[in-house]
Amino acid sequence: MNLLFQWFFPVYCLVMSFPFHKEPSFQSIKPNLVFILADQWRAQEMGYMGNTQILTPNLDQFASESLIFENSIATLPVCAPWRASFLTGQYPLTHGIFYNDKPLPNKALTLGEIYKEAGYQTGYIGKWHLNGHKRGEEPFSGRDKPVPADRRQGFDYWKVREVTHDYNNSFYFDEKDEKQTWPGYDVFPQTDSAISFMTKNKTKPFALVLSYGPPHDPYFSAPAEFKKLYDASNLTLRPNVPEEFQDSARRVLAGYYAHATAIDHAFGKLIRALDSLGISDNTLVVFTSEHGDMLMSKGVLKKQRPWDESIQVPLLIRYPDRLGKISRRIKNPIGTPDLLPTLLGLSQLEKPSTIEGRDFSDELISGKDISNEASLIMLPVPFHEWRFANGGREYRGIRTSRYTYVKDLRGPWLLYDNQSDPYQLTNLVDNPKYASLQKELENLLQTKLKERKDEFLPADEYMTRWNYLYDRQDSLRASNYLQINR
Structure with missing residues (x-):
């Protein structure tokens, strides 16, 4: 027996010293990143935000295990500028994409390149909207062309269309610039492509962006089984929809909801697939949107405007290994340029010096709210x-956890107390009762602009600086533009 022990014990010690017998810690494993992006989905249209008429069961379940950001703010609430700010962590007047269909410079350092350099497999699926077109080319001419390999900003797995708003049997280009078709409603095969990417890379770290087109208009092109879930006549509108627009607003809202519920269905499939792969705990999953949609609030559609329906977007982050799976609400605002540095912090990757946004990862991990008093909102050029x-x-303006304050070139324009006036029905600008509050918010805005070295100039100045041309009739304005009554 002693001889057997003398032989066995050294072998046992040697085997037990091998790394595969140790429990891995999150510090030694790179987390995966799955970033799901919807287009034009406003924050208010979620079950977990208290909306009882939209059907988002999968996102609601996911929210119950995630950080819920109640004031995720689109710094510049329109498509290409948001994407450029997210991918670079920079503000629009730094990267230069403050107008749709202008090309993001090749020199920009982006999420795809940063994660790739860190050893990640990188992938991008869906809408891109950053290749743009060259000066003097027909507006929108680049939307149906492939994005050259050197313009893909570090993403290798590539199933992408520059821009389309036809979500049925739409085409895209693959890594070889070969034209392919998404069969049926493109949200579903795009999700299948994402699941395939995750499955192939489950044993190595990956970073994937899945970028859906809906619920961006056209509002009435979701699959029939989702459209039948909503009866427009029974939908309740936000109180800031003018009476004369309410019938059309309900029809639009029903179609918008159908798109949203279709995305929720696909999202649920993706999360279940991730769970079945056994890598959920070490995967950082994010769901958000580029900007919202007015949906006839204030009597208008779509985005660019500084009201909450346009600037507030959903933001959910789940990362069990570092954040746990107990839902927590983050009240203070987070802006678009803050997303990339915060994701890098959660991934334990170094923040490059080119990034201007703030990294809130330490506060999120510690269980605190983020230390951000206000997020900047802007529109350098309306278009x-x-x-x-x-x-x-x-x-230019700011959104705090409670207030919205906005200036145009003529001076203070909007001031809302979003706590007492959640539908922004009463503009408090220049109301003597709120003079001290307005001054405080003005000082805070000026501090933000000074940090960004933002001179707040007329639109033409920025178009000239970046050698851009206005598209079609965008530059036309009334001769008394600066004197028009608010």
């Missing part, structure tokens, strides 16, 4: 559906 001729105007 397209909110061009000058349609009432568009340049603005």
Whole structure:
């Protein structure tokens, strides 16, 4: 027996010293990143936010295990600018994408490149909207062309369309620039592609962006089984929808909800697939949107405007290994440029010096709210559906956890107490009772602008600086533009 023990014990010690017998800690394993992006989904349209008429069961369940950001703010609430700020962690007047369909410079350091350099497999599926078109080319001419390999900003797995708002049997381009088709409603095969990517890379760290087109208009093109879930006549509208627009608003809202519930269905499939792969605990999953949609609040549709329906977006983050799976609500605002550095912090990757946003990962891990008093909102150049001729105007503002304060080139424009006036029905600007509050918010805005070295100039100044041309009729404005009554 002694001889057997003398032989066995050294072998046992040697085997037990091998790394695969040790419990891995999160510090030694790179987390995966799955970033799911919807287009034009406003924050208010979620079950977990108290909306009882929209059906989002999978997102609601996910929210019950996630951080819920109640004031996730689109710094510049429109498509390409949001994407550029998210991928670079920079503000629009730094990266230069403050207008749709302008090309993000190749020199930009982006999420895909940072994670790839850290050893990640990188993938992007769906809408891109950052290749743009060259100066002088026909507006929107780049939307149906492939994105060259050197313009993919570090993403290798590539199933992408620059821009489309046709969500049925739409086409895309693969890694070889070969044209392919998403069969049926594209949200579903795009989700299947994401699941395939995750499955193939489950044993190595990966970073994946899945970018859906809906619920962006057209509002009435979701699959029939989702459209039948909503009867427009029974929908309740926000109180800030003018009476004369309410019938059309209900029809639009029903179609919008159908898109949203279809995405929720696909999201549930993706999360269940991730769970079945056994890598959920070490995967950082994010769900958010580029901007909201007015949906006839204030009598208008779509985005760019500084009201909450446009600037507030859903933001859920789940990462069990570091954040646990107990839901927690974050009250203070987070802006678009803050997303990338915060994700890098949660991934334990170094924040490059090019990033301007703030990393809130330590506070999130510690269980605190984030230490951000206000997030900047801006529109350096109004364009397209909110061009000058349609009432568009340049603005800068801030959104705190309670207040909205906005200036245009003529001076203070909007002031809302969103706690007592959640539908922003009463503008308090220049109301003597709120003079001290307005001064406080003005000082805070000026501090934010000084940090960004933002001079708040007229739109033409920025278009000239970046050698951009206005699209079509965007530049037309009334001769008395700065004197028009608010």
